[in-house]
Each structure stands twice: as structure tokens, then as C-alpha cells.
Amino acid sequence: MAAKNLQDVLDQAGNAVDLLRNSQIGSYIYPVVPADFQNWIKEQKAWRDTAVLYDQSHHMDNILLKGSDAIRLISDTAINSVANFAVNKAKQYVPTTEGGHVIGDGILFREAEEEYTYVGRSPAANWLMFHGATGGYPNLDITVDRRSPSRPYGHSVERKYYRFQIQGPNAWQVIEKLNGGPLEQLKFFNMSTMTIDGTTVRTLRHGMAGAPGLEIWGPYADHDRMWTAIVEAGAEFGLVPVGSRAYPSNTLESGWIPSPLPAIYTGEAERSYREWLPADGYEATGTLAGSFVSDDIADYYLSPWELGYGNFVKFDHDFIGRDALEKIDPSTQRKKVTLAWDGDDLGKILTSPLNVDGPNYKFFDLPLANYGSANYDSVVDADGTVVGFSMFTGYSANERRGLSLATVDHDVPEGTELSVVWGEPNGGTKKASVEPHEQTNVRAVVSPVPYSTVARQTYQGGWRTGYQQ
Numbered sequence: 001m002a003a004k005n006l007q008d009v010l011d012q013a014g015n016a017v018d019l020l021r022n023s024q025i026g027s028y029i030y031p032v033v034p035a036d037f038q039n040w041i042k043e044q045k046a047w048r049d050t051a052v053l054y055d056q057s058h059h060m061d062n063i064l065l066k067g068s069d070a071i072r073l074i075s076d077t078a079i080n081s082v083a084n085f086a087v088n089k090a091k092q093y094v095p096t097t098e099g100g101h102v103i104g105d106g107i108l109f110r111e112a113e114e115e116y117t118y119v120g121r122s123p124a125a126n127w128l129m130f131h132g133a134t135g136g137y138p139n140l141d142i143t144v145d146r147r148s149p150s151r152p153y154g155h156s157v158e159r160k161y162y163r164f165q166i167q168g169p170n171a172w173q174v175i176e177k178l179n180g181g182p183l184e185q186l187k188f189f190n191m192s193t194m195t196i197d198g199t200t201v202r203t204l205r206h207g208m209a210g211a212p213g214l215e216i217w218g219p220y221a222d223h224d225r226m227w228t229a230i231v232e233a234g235a236e237f238g239l240v241p242v243g244s245r246a247y248p249s250n251t252l253e254s255g256w257i258p259s260p261l262p263a264i265y266t267g268e269a270e271r272s273y274r275e276w277l278p279a280d281g282y283e284a285t286g287t288l289a290g291s292f293v294s295d296d297i298a299d300y301y302l303s304p305w306e307l308g309y310g311n312f313v314k315f316d317h318d319f320i321g322r323d324a325l326e327k328i329d330p331s332t333q334r335k336k337v338t339l340a341w342d343g344d345d346l347g348k349i350l351t352s353p354l355n356v357d358g359p360n361y362k363f364f365d366l367p368l369a370n371y372g373s374a375n376y377d378s379v380v381d382a383d384g385t386v387v388g389f390s391m392f393t394g395y396s397a398n399e400r401r402g403l404s405l406a407t408v409d410h411d412v413p414e415g416t417e418l419s420v421v422w423g424e425p426n427g428g429t430k431k432a433s434v435e436p437h438e439q440t441n442v443r444a445v446v447s448p449v450p451y452s453t454v455a456r457q458t459y460q461g462g463w464r465t466g467y468q469q
Contacts, residue, residue: 161217169211293424343401
């Protein structure tokens with residue numbers, strides 16, 4: 001019998017780990033946006049040296065919440081407080097399960113007194129939609145604008161909004177030229193408006209590249225006109241459009257872990273949610289990749305502290321997962337770090353495709369080497385004991401290093417040399433994104449997060465972590 005929902009898929013598969021580790025969906029793709037406008041090295045360097053334009057119009061869901069119950073839904077499902085969530089502010093939204101494990105995250109924009117927009121990946125979007133539909137919120141209207149398809153095959157793609165970011169040391173010069181005059185530099189994650197090509201657009205103060213910048217959005221029908229205006233205005237300041245190849249690698253420098261496994265595959269409290277989720281959705285078809293293997297899917301679940309969200313947890317309101325989180329001692333939890341990979345060890349991986357007689361290691365794509373929706377590589381100490389997970393891996397041309405974002409045991413000090421186990425055991429899984437390969441260990445030094453000195457000194461966390469109330 002064909003599965004009707006995620007719970008059916010899990011029941012038929014028997015083991016959630018095997019299901020996700022052998023998914024046939026293929027590589028995660030950032031849709032529609034061209035891979036490169038120049039090349040990924042130039043594009044990476046531009047967000048550090050001049051200015052860049054990111055097109056974020058296609059790879060995230062938009063969930064529009066309207067009505068007096070919208071704020072109650074947000075408060076009921078978010079670990080962070082809504083006490084200081086005023087109109088024209090944005091907030092990172094982090095929901096957890098009853099067991100206190102993270103489902104995902106995204107950004108909530110409060111655009112009017114009773115109007116909010118969630119922007120982010122599917123796990124947190126789905127959680128909002130489910131509880132909005134089933135949790136008893138009569139004064140709530142939900143409009144869903146799903147991410148563009150990864151492989152549209154030439155079909156036209158439409159979104160409700162275009163969404164751009166202008167970032168980098170020269171970003172504010174570009175912004176004021178577009179606006180036709182000075183523009184107030186608001187506090188981080190505050191919203192306002194500006195003028196582009198005679199049109200008023202909404203703005204969010206951002207700092208993705210460690211310098212003042214703005215996120216800009218408006219009706220999707222204006223996408224091409226606004227893009228052209230920004231590119232033309234930015235030319236004299238060295239602005240470079242960034243393609244989908246370089247774009248996701250910026251988080252290696254800024255420190256946000258984008259895609260932990262949503263912790264919803266077990267637990268009786270989440271059963272009705274699994275029965276609501278479709279059989280062909282993100283949670284059912286996503287890929288679990290990496291060297292860490294456990295028969296128990298719960299071993300992949302993470303607490304807010306392990307992902308660097310500990311400061312978000314506020315017990316000034318009731319929310320799903322509060323009871324579990326109140327029982328956790330934060331000092332015992334793993335912590336988010338950057339791992340700086342050894343150049344010689346990474347070099348052996350990069351050159352292994354040229355070794356006719358082997359060994360052949362798991363291909364390390366540049367600039368981003370992830371090969372699953374959620375990536376969990378074992379991080380081991382000198383004794384071979386697993387002390388954490390390496391979760392987002394790639395290369396920064398600005399730092400000239402291989403880097404990965406990781407969560408490691410709380411007592412591992414900065415400067416410690418650990419090893420990342422690169423590649424999957426037994427020649428690799430049957431995932432569509434995996435070729436036969438051998439595992440190898442890569443030395444890596446526990447380093448600060450954000451890794452970029454510029455980002456670390458000018459803003460807190462990655463582009464997703466600046467508004468913590």
C-alpha cells in the first residue's frame with residue numbers, strides 16, 4: 001500500500017536512519033539562481049572586500065501569518081521570547097519538540113500589528129503550518145508560498161516576493177546611491193523602507209558579511225527591474241552578484257549551521273505531526289549524510305545549546321519543549337565551534353580523484369562539500385572517541401582554509417586538535433549523491449565561531465543569529 005504520510009513511510013521503512021541515509025533524491029540544490037556570475041572565488045572575496053548582491057528569492061519558504069492569534073502561535077512554538085517583538089523588527093524563530101530538540105529555524109518579520117512573515121527552510125515552516133492549522137487559533141490566516149522547485153526543467157517559476165541582500169564593506173555606498181541620498185543605519189534586525197528605481201521597498205538591517213547591509217524585498221513582478229538597478233548602481237563600488245554555488249558557503253565564515261536533522265522522527269507527542277506531513281515531503285525524502293552512524297535516529301537530534309541557540313531560550317512564556325529544556329543544565333551541552341581543517345590532509349582528499357590506483361576519498365566539492373540535506377561527520381579525539389559532529393563543510397577563499405561548522409563536547413578547549421572522519425563507512429551508502437569511496441581522518445583545530453575575525457568583531461553570530469530576544 002502506498003504511503004500516505006511520513007508516519008506510513010517510516011513504518012514501511014522500519015528504520016528512519018536507513019531510510020534517510022539511502023535516499024535517492026540526489027544532491028540538495030539551490031534553485032533557479034545561476035551557479036556563477038563570475039566565479040565562486042571572486043564572489044567569495046567580494047563579500048569580504050567590496051560588495052555583493054545575493055538573490056534569496058527561491059530557496060526558502062514564505063509563510064504569511066495574519067490575525068490576532070498569529071503572535072500566540074509564534075509564542076507557543078518558539079524557544080525565544082516575543083515580549084520585545086515590535087512592528088518593524090525581525091527575530092530568529094527556533095522551535096523545538098516536546099523533548100526539547102531543535103526542528104529547524106528561520107526568520108520572522110513583523111511587518112504590521114497582526115502580520116508576520118516566516119522565511120526559511122521547510123522543517124520550521126511545516127511546524128508552524130501544522131500547529132497553526134491544528135492548535136486552536138481561530139483568528140489566524142495562513143498563506144503558504146513554497147520554495148521554488150530544485151529542478152524546474154525550464155518551467156517558469158513564480159514567487160510572491162523577490163528577496164535580495166546587499167552586503168559587504170561598500171554595501172552602504174551602493175544602498176545610498178540607490179536611495180538617492182543618505183539612509184539611516186538602523187539597529188541590526190530592524191526594518192524600514194528605501195527607494196529603488198522610484199519604488200518604495202521594504203528593508204531589513206543585516207550584517208551577513210560583517211559590515212552594514214540590507215535585505216530588500218517586494219513583489220516578485222519587480223524582481224528583474226530591481227536586480228538590474230542594484231547591479232548598475234553597484235558597479236562603481238565593485239558590487240558582484242553571487243551565484244548559488246558560492247552563496248551557501250558564506251555561512252562557513254559567519255557561523256550559522258543551516259540544516260540540522262529535524263527531530264521529529266520519534267516521540268508519541270509528534271506522531272500526529274508525522275501523520276500530517278506528506279509522504280513525499282522534505283522530512284520523508286531528505287538525505288542524512290556523513291561518517292556518524294547510529295541505528296537510533298534520536299542520536300542525531302540536537303538541543304538549542306548544541307547549535308549555538310542557548311541564549312535564545314527564554315522561560316518567560318509557555319512553549320512546546322519548555323519542560324524538557326528546563327531540566328537541561330546548559331553547562332553539560334555540546335557547543336558550536338568552527339573546525340579549521342589541516343591543509344595537507346585536505347590536499348590529499350582533493351587530489352585523490354587523480355590517484356589511478358587509489359585511495360579514492362569522498363569527493364570534496366568546492367566551495368561547499370556537503371552531500372546531504374543534513375550532514376553528520378564524526379569528530380573524534382586522539383583516542384578515537386566521538387566528541388561531536390561536523391555539520392557543514394567547505395572552503396573559504398578569504399581564509400584560504402577548509403572549514404566546517406561543528407558541535408563538540410563542552411570541555412573541549414579552543415585550539416585543540418581533533419579529527420574529522422571524512423566519508424561514509426563500508427564504501428559509502430546507496431544515496432544518489434554518494435560514489436564508492438574510502439574513509440579518511442582529517443586533522444582539524446577547534447576555532448572560534450564566527451571564524452571570520454571581521455564578522456566576530458562586528459556582529460553576533462551568523463546572518464541568522466542577530467536578534468536574540
